[in-house]
Amino acid sequence: DILEGQRTDPRGVLEVIESPGSRLLVAERDGELIACCQLEHRDDAAYFGMFAVQPGAQGSGLGKQVLAAAERIAGETWDVREMHMTVITVREELIAWYERRGYRRTGKLHPFPYGDERFGIPQRADLEFELLIKPLG
Template sequence: MAEWSFARIDEAAALACLVNDAYRATGPVKGWTSEAHLLGGQRIDSNMLREILGRDDSRILQAHLADVLCGCIHLKRASRTEVDLGLFAIRPDLQGLGLGRSVVEHAECWAVTYWDARHAEITVIDLRQDLVAWYRRMGYDFTGERRAFPYGDERFGIPKRSDLTLAVMRKALPGHTPS
């Protein structure tokens, strides 16, 4: 069973390693969620994480197994009733065991309980069909909104393709009906 905590600023380096390993397959195990075939470079760095962790409207939930950081997700209060979820990462050698579902559900429950969130939104590179299908199984649906990929900002990666687009997906959170 996972132990939960919110990341502290002094944990930014460990979080950066986890996220970059999950997104860019930097370690020995290549997880199914890697986007290394689409992007090179880093996904995030310690300075970017310290900035996120310094905001009042932002939390990074961490999952630990036996005192080892194994997953995380960023919660950002987007409005009075909406939370944006991002930086969702699971250690590649632990993917496929249900930990990802647990991390997302724990984040959603926390957002409902403490921020009275009624909806959660995520953005995903729409070419990542396996991940899109997983989010759909988690109850997220396309909103029809597309956002531009941040080409030219290598802090988020070096694109290997010119057709990257971010699709917005949304979910009514438990206890709230869709609106």
Template sequence: MTELLIRDAEASDIPALHGLIESAYRGETSRAGWTTEADLLGGQRTDPQELGVIIADPNQFLLTAWDRSGLVACVRVLKLSDEAGYFGMLSVRPTLQASGLGRRMVAAAEAAMAGRFGARRSRIQVFPQRQSLIAWYERLGYAPTGETAPFPYDDLRVGQPLRDDLSFIILEKRLG
């Protein structure tokens, strides 16, 4: 992997962010990588308005990774409480998946939530159908909490469900 610049997203990055996130999660382009949700959801993963809200909110941000070719990865980081942070929307250009870039972005997200928010725990949520992704997070030190969260079927901004059994399992890791 070439040298990366990892920095917070800016409003001017929204078009590139939107394109990257959609390509990593939805449609045929997402099938070039191993993290696609195309068999679970159709439609969009996010929209420019949501990305703008994230960038403007002091309790969350998007970390971006850039190389000479442009934006190659991003991850959303959110403060949940004084003790815990959350990351999601981890997106790596599909042709670069399995290169270690996702692992680097998770490490950057964990460091940022600890440094900026004082978080001592990191939480994520994953579809239980995504066993290979859950196993990847477990290799990074995440463990299921036993908690679940419902899928927001009424919010088409996060996609059009292709199944009626969607939910999330919550995984957590102690930081530091």
């Protein structure tokens, strides 16, 4: 009810895979992709994005495991002090989920890129991103 359309494409995923400061983490079960996320090294922080868990696997604790693995890998790989992410502000339940895992809202808002279908086709006119941060280590 917030976004429709394609959120990424094979070219965008390939750019993540080939970028030296980026990692694409995947979780598989019985040979099937069930979750993924992107990590990007940004100075003394890592950025967490492209997070998805197959709907049938949601609520199983898999998302918590992927997030924890991403935090550990970012810390070990890049010796970063913080994990950053941006979340659409109207996703209150998702933001609360991240807050329960140690992320804090910063109040730093960024406009939603209306007209750029790489981010989906918005179904509302009030979308914006907020930066969430978690100290690592």
